[in-house]
Amino acid sequence: MSDRLTIQLEAATNGFAPGETVSGTLSWNLPKPAQNIELRLVWYTNGKGDRDVEIIESAVFSIEELSGTRPFKFTLPPGPYSFSGRNISLLWALELFAHGSPETTQAGIVVSPVRRELLLYPADESA
Amino acid sequence: MRKRDPQAISRGSAAEPARAGIKNRLVPALFLGVFMIAGGSIFYVLCARPAFRILQARQWPEVSCEIISSKVAEHQSDDGRTYSVDIFYRYWIDGEEFKSTRACFFDGYSSGYQPKAAVVARYPAGTMQVCYFNPHNPAEAVLMRDFYPEMFMIGGFGLLFFCVGFFPILSILFGKNRQGAAVPERHGENFPYVQHAGAARVRWHAGIPILRSDAPPADDGVVLKPLAPAVVKFALVAIFTLIWNAAIFFGAGNDVVRLFQGPFTGINLLFKIFTAPILIFFAIGLFLIGVSVYLLLAMLNPTPVLTLNSDVLSPGGLLKLTWRLQGRAERVARLRILLEGREVAKYRRGTNTVTDTKVFVRVPLVEEQDPASIAGGAREAEIPELIMHSFESAHNKIIWALKVEGEIRRWPDIKEEFSIIILPRSGGIDRQ
Numbered sequence: 001m002s003d004r005l006t007i008q009l010e011a012a013t014n015g016f017a018p019g020e021t022v023s024g025t026l027s028w029n030l031p032k033p034a035q036n037i038e039l040r041l042v043w044y045t046n047g048k049g050d051r052d053v054e055i056i057e058s059a060v061f062s063i064e065e066l067s068g069t070r071p072f073k074f075t076l077p078p079g080p081y082s083f084s085g086r087n088i089s090l091l092w093a094l095e096l097f098a099h100g101s102p103e104t105t106q107a108g109i110v111v112s113p114v115r116r117e118l119l120l121y122p123a124d125e126s127a
Numbered sequence: 128m129r130k131r132d133p134q135a136i137s138r139g140s141a142a143e144p145a146r147a148g149i150k151n152r153l154v155p156a157l158f159l160g161v162f163m164i165a166g167g168s169i170f171y172v173l174c175a176r177p178a179f180r181i182l183q184a185r186q187w188p189e190v191s192c193e194i195i196s197s198k199v200a201e202h203q204s205d206d207g208r209t210y211s212v213d214i215f216y217r218y219w220i221d222g223e224e225f226k227s228t229r230a231c232f233f234d235g236y237s238s239g240y241q242p243k244a245a246v247v248a249r250y251p252a253g254t255m256q257v258c259y260f261n262p263h264n265p266a267e268a269v270l271m272r273d274f275y276p277e278m279f280m281i282g283g284f285g286l287l288f289f290c291v292g293f294f295p296i297l298s299i300l301f302g303k304n305r306q307g308a309a310v311p312e313r314h315g316e317n318f319p320y321v322q323h324a325g326a327a328r329v330r331w332h333a334g335i336p337i338l339r340s341d342a343p344p345a346d347d348g349v350v351l352k353p354l355a356p357a358v359v360k361f362a363l364v365a366i367f368t369l370i371w372n373a374a375i376f377f378g379a380g381n382d383v384v385r386l387f388q389g390p391f392t393g394i395n396l397l398f399k400i401f402t403a404p405i406l407i408f409f410a411i412g413l414f415l416i417g418v419s420v421y422l423l424l425a426m427l428n429p430t431p432v433l434t435l436n437s438d439v440l441s442p443g444g445l446l447k448l449t450w451r452l453q454g455r456a457e458r459v460a461r462l463r464i465l466l467e468g469r470e471v472a473k474y475r476r477g478t479n480t481v482t483d484t485k486v487f488v489r490v491p492l493v494e495e496q497d498p499a500s501i502a503g504g505a506r507e508a509e510i511p512e513l514i515m516h517s518f519e520s521a522h523n524k525i526i527w528a529l530k531v532e533g534e535i536r537r538w539p540d541i542k543e544e545f546s547i548i549i550l551p552r553s554g555g556i557d558r559q
Contacts, residue, residue: 019553042137043334045523048483049472052520054333055137073466079551080518086485087472088523095137095373104138113552117514120470 004029005096007107008092015115018078022109026096029067034098041074043082043111046089050074080114085120105117133508135417140514158478159292166288174282177232184232184259184272184365192218192258194250195226199243210243214250218258220265227258231271233278239377246271280373287370305543327440329548334520338439348434348449357430361422368415383409425539429454431531433464433545441513448492449505452533456502459541461534464493467507470517471524487515492529501533516551529532 009024016022026039038060044053056077061070074094084089092111097104110117193216200213216467217226230246250256251272261267326340383406386399429452436447450464468488474481492508518525527549533541 010485018551019503040137044136045520047472048474049521050474050522051136052334052522054520056333077333077335078337078553081331081515081551083515083525085470087470087483088525090414090523092516093136095140104141108134113513118513120468 003030004103005098006103007039007094007096007105009092009107009109010089013115015110015112016076018081018111021073021075021103022028022094023071023073025069025071026061027052027067027069028063028093028096028098029101030098031066033066034101036060037096037098040095041076041092042095043080043092043114046086046091047085076111079111079117082110083112083120084116086124098115118122134494149548152469156296158474159296160294162288163296166285166290166292169285170282171285171287172287173233174278177278178274178282180232181272181274184261184269187259187261187272189257189259190218190220192216192256192270194252194254197247197250197252199240202371207349211238211245212243214247214270216250216256216258216270218260218268220260223265224264225260226440227266227268229267229269231242231269231273231275237516277377278375280370283370284374328437329550331519334518335468335551336439336517338550342439347440348436348447350541351435351547353436354528354544354546357422357426357428357543361419361426364415364422366420368412371415373410375405375412384542385393396397396437407537421539425541428533428535428539428541429456429459431541431543432535433529434527435533435547438546439548439550440510441550442510442514442516443511446492446505446510447505449503449531449552450493450531451503457498459498459501459533460496460537462493462495462501462529463491463532464540465530465532466492467528467530469528471526473522473524489530510549512552514549517548 002033006027007024008027009022011022015022022041022068026037029036029038038058040058041056042053043056045051057074059072059074080090082092090111092108094109095106176464183269191417195215195217197214200211201207208305212230213228214230215226217224219225230250256270259272280549295444328339329336330339331337369515383402384404385407389398391399432451434449436445442448448464450462452459452462464487467486469484469486471482471484474483490508493504493506515525517527527547529545529547531541531543531545535541
């Protein structure tokens with residue numbers, strides 16, 4: 001996580017329905033020049049199973065200045081939904097990093113028809 | 128369960144082009160290679176080679192031979208006492224005398240005394256017998272050119288070991304399923320025990336099923352195929368049972384007999400104490416026989432035939448199910464059909480791959496006790512709009528299936544499972 005890279009979502013919430021657009025602004029303030037920065041829309045799994053990661057879309061921005069901002073826009077696919085179970089959780093995120101630099105940051109988003117994470121065991125949450 | 132990782136997830140991850148080093152794969156491959164080489168050697172030396180030579184020897188002409196000496200030889204080793212057939216005989220081809228010690232093509236020593244004693248009794252010293260000689264090399268001859276059940280049992284055991292090493296090695300070295308490789312898009316590739324439900328109508332992309340634009344229509348419904356038909360379950364367990372019990376019987380049968388013989392004192396008692404754990408393997412063998420018999424009886428059960436409006440269903444849509452029991456349905460006292468959702472996680476623990484399954488929902492669709500309704504019927508149910516769709520990635524999966532459970536009194540129950548696919552819905556649902 002880095003203060004030198006930030007992702008600002010346009011929407012007031014981080015919950016989105018499948019097919020909706022995720023847009024916002026990314027900004028950077030780097031100590032050294034980087035060739036470009038890359039923003040990725042990804043989902044990944046957490047839990048008992050070995051981690052799976054899928055890069056759904058990525059946008060690479062050439063940068064010449066040490067600091068600046070750029071708008072971005074991704075259209076979400078139909079799934080998979082963000083969900084949480086006892087063995088598996090699936091999470092979505094926007095990840096921003098500068099090539100040739102260890103700087104990285106991410107912003108978690110939720111993708112589901114109700115714009116909330118689906119709970120496979122609703123009783124677990126209320127307990 | 129919902130921890131967010133503070134580090135970059137996709138950077139340098141499996142989703143990026145594979146960079147997994149050969150080192151990561153070499154160690155497990157070498158480990159499994161030991162199984163493969165050991166199993167392959169056992170299979171070749173004790174089964175394939177003797178079988179090939181027996182087939183050759185069946186073309187050899189016969190000739191009279193004289194048994195010069197015949198006895199059971201004893202060999203002392205670290206594993207205890209072993210025995211072999213020690214027969215010496217001579218025969219004449221075109222007036223020239225040849226001598227041989229080969230009784231059969233199944234070489235080696237083993238702990239069983241009785242089979243060797245039986246061969247010696249069949250060929251006593253001083254008698255005239257029939258042997259078979261190689262017409263291309265008359266110095267080569269054999270007394271017995273029959274196949275032995277032990278050959279195939281031990282060979283099968285070796286083959287099992289070979290497969291235990293060989294197929295995982297193939298997967299490790301060449302499979303796309305390893306750590307560091309791209310997530311495959313084909314359903315069932317990583318979970319081969321799962322039937323490819325809806326394979327003709329969906330394609331898998333980035334973990335989700337997507338209806339093909341050229342999908343064949345399912346107007347007349349789809350007859351579902353069981354995940355593991357009863358005959359397949361029985362065959363797999365029966366083969367494993369056979370191999371297990373053969374290995375135990377031939378490997379340790381004599382030791383078990385000795386467990387119950389002789390006095391329970393002194394060195395004998397010590398032997399019995401150290402040998403007693405073998406009984407656990409025998410108990411497992413008996414348990415496997417029991418399971419095989421159970422599955423054999425289950426094969427005679429009525430077979431459920433399920434037809435759905437489609438094996439690819441959409442949230443908010445209708446599930447139209449018809450069922451029929453083929454066979455003697457009147458034996459079934461109670462029938463249940465459930466829609467089951469479960470999460471399946473696969474992970475590595477040491478060199479093993481472990482699969483953990485948890486059921487997150489079971490929706491009863493059919494619950495019948497009336498004989499006519501058990502034999503066949505139809506039911507409709509609405510798929511909830513907000514439901515987790517089918518999902519599959521390399522190590523994690525959401526599976527939906529229809530489970531059929533039929534109770535039969537004093538008989539193994541019907542337990543069949545049919546995989547279905549639930550698509551993600553498009554768009555959002557505006558509700559809190």
